[in-house]
Amino acid sequence: MATSPPIFLLLLILSLALLSVKSNTTTIESTCKTTNYYDICVSALKSDPRSPTADTKGLAAIMVGVGMSNATATATYITGNLTTAAKDTVLKKVLKDCSDKYTLAADSLRLTIQDLDDEAYDYAYMHVLAAQDYPNVCRNIFRRVKGLVYPAEISRREMSLRSICGVVSGILDRLAE
Numbered sequence: 183m184a185t186s187p188p189i190f191l192l193l194l195i196l197s198l199a200l201l202s203v204k205s206n207t208t209t210i211e212s213t214c215k216t217t218n219y220y221d222i223c224v225s226a227l228k229s230d231p232r233s234p235t236a237d238t239k240g241l242a243a244i245m246v247g248v249g250m251s252n253a254t255a256t257a258t259y260i261t262g263n264l265t266t267a268a269k270d271t272v273l274k275k276v277l278k279d280c281s282d283k284y285t286l287a288a289d290s291l292r293l294t295i296q297d298l299d300d301e302a303y304d305y306a307y308m309h310v311l312a313a314q315d316y317p318n319v320c321r322n323i324f325r326r327v328k329g330l331v332y333p334a335e336i337s338r339r340e341m342s343l344r345s346i347c348g349v350v351s352g353i354l355d356r357l358a359e
Contacts, residue, residue, distance in 0.1 A: 213241050217352030219345045226349070242306075242353040243298050249313060249346040250291045256317075256339040257284035263333075276327055280320035280336065287316035287343065294350070303358040307351060314347035 214223035226248050227233045227241055260281040267273040290313035297306035317340035324332040
C-alpha cells in the first residue's frame with residue numbers, strides 16, 4: 183500500500199502535463215485563428231519545441247524567428263546564384279540588390295524581437311511590415327530591367343515570407359488588444 187501515494191502523484195503529474203499540452207495547443211490554435219494564414223501558423227508553431235511553454239508573445243517571437251530564417255535563407259540562396267550570373271553584370275547587380283533586400287528583411291525582423299521584449303507592439307508591427315515589403319522591392323528591381331524574368335523560386339520564397347509576416351502581424355494585433 184505504500185506505493186499508492188507515488189502512483190497517485192505520478193498520475194497527477196501526468197494529468198497536469200497533458201492538460202498543459204492541450205491548453206497550449208488551444209493557445210496556438212486560438213492565436214493562429216487571429217491570422218490570415220491559420221495553417222502556416224499552426225504548422226510552424228507546432229513544429230517548434232518551444233511552443234508548448236510559450237504564451238502569445240512567445241508564439242509571436244517564434245514566428246518572427248521563422249521569418250528571419252526564411253529571409254536569411256533566401257538572401258543566401260540569391261547570393262549563391264551570383265556565381266551563375268558572373269558574366270551577366272546586370273543580372274549580377276540585380277541579384278546582389280535582391281539579396282541585400284532580404285538581408286534587410288531579416289534585420290527588420292530582428293528589431294521586431296526587441297520590440298516584442300519592450301512590448302512596443304506598434305514598432306514591432308512597423309518592422310514586420312518593412313520585412314514584408316522588402317521582397318516586393320526585389321520584384322520591382324527585376325521589373326525595371328528589360329528582359330529579366332523574376333525567378334519562380336524567388337517568387338515562391340517571397341510569398342512564403344509575406345505569409346509568415348502576415349501571421350506575425352495577426353499575432354501582434356492580438357497582443358496590442
